[in-house]
Amino acid sequence: MCHYRFEERNCIRRTQGATEQLIVYAMLWNEDLDRNPAHLPIKSLQIVYGSGTIAVEVPDTAQMLIFRRDLIDSSESVRSALNASAVSAKPSKENCQHCPVKLLCQPYWESLPSVSSDDHLSNNQVTLIKARGDRAWLATVTASAAIEVGQKIIVRNYEGGKAFWNDLRSGLSIRLTDGVLSSQEETDVPVFNLSMMSEALFLS
Numbered sequence: 001m002c003h004y005r006f007e008e009r010n011c012i013r014r015t016q017g018a019t020e021q022l023i024v025y026a027m028l029w030n031e032d033l034d035r036n037p038a039h040l041p042i043k044s045l046q047i048v049y050g051s052g053t054i055a056v057e058v059p060d061t062a063q064m065l066i067f068r069r070d071l072i073d074s075s076e077s078v079r080s081a082l083n084a085s086a087v088s089a090k091p092s093k094e095n096c097q098h099c100p101v102k103l104l105c106q107p108y109w110e111s112l113p114s115v116s117s118d119d120h121l122s123n124n125q126v127t128l129i130k131a132r133g134d135r136a137w138l139a140t141v142t143a144s145a146a147i148e149v150g151q152k153i154i155v156r157n158y159e160g161g162k163a164f165w166n167d168l169r170s171g172l173s174i175r176l177t178d179g180v181l182s183s184q185e186e187t188d189v190p191v192f193n194l195s196m197m198s199e200a201l202f203l204s
């Protein structure tokens with residue numbers, strides 16, 4: 001049993017993993033004629049934690065066959081991925097959240113518009129249009145999980161902010177990470193506030 005809400009997702013994953021593990025054991029027990037020569041059936045399956053016990057339904061023969069087939073298929077795909085000469089990128093929120101090379105990862109930025117965004121920090125690729133004073137640029141979004149491609153945005157530096165700011169110019173395409181989105185009430189143009197963690201990659 002999970003005691004804390006923030007642990008629930010991990011707990012569910014852990015339990016799913018343990019359930020699959022138990023079914024693998026059940027499958028081995030069913031087919032191991034050395035240790036189970038009389039082919040004794042499995043009567044119950046249980047995952048026992050310090051905090052409680054979880055009963056797992058014993059799969060019938062048909063379910064066991066499907067499980068076996070799935071296991072063989074997923075082992076095959078892992079094997080072929082490991083043997084592939086190039087490892088393909090698999091961008092996702094979970095995979096990429098803390099990836100240190102995401103600024104350089106083209107598949108990540110291409111995937112952004114199809115990713116749902118409920119993150120506090122936002123990553124956006126933009127093309128700069130025009131400076132708005134010393135600390136802001138009007139830009140067009142070219143990749144983002146939170147803003148539609150083509151929408152105008154204000155990119156704002158923070159006080160005493162980023163060193164690359166002086167190198168910005170009209171027409172520059174740039175990737176920016178770890179900013180915070182807010183809205184500019186008078187114009188409805190979203191504002192992308194750079195933070196101390198923000199990094200940039202100049203594209204062209």
Ligand code: SF4
Binds near residue numbers: 090091101107
């Ligand atoms: S950003 Fe690219 S390299 Fe990093 S985890 Fe995501 S897909 Fe992999």
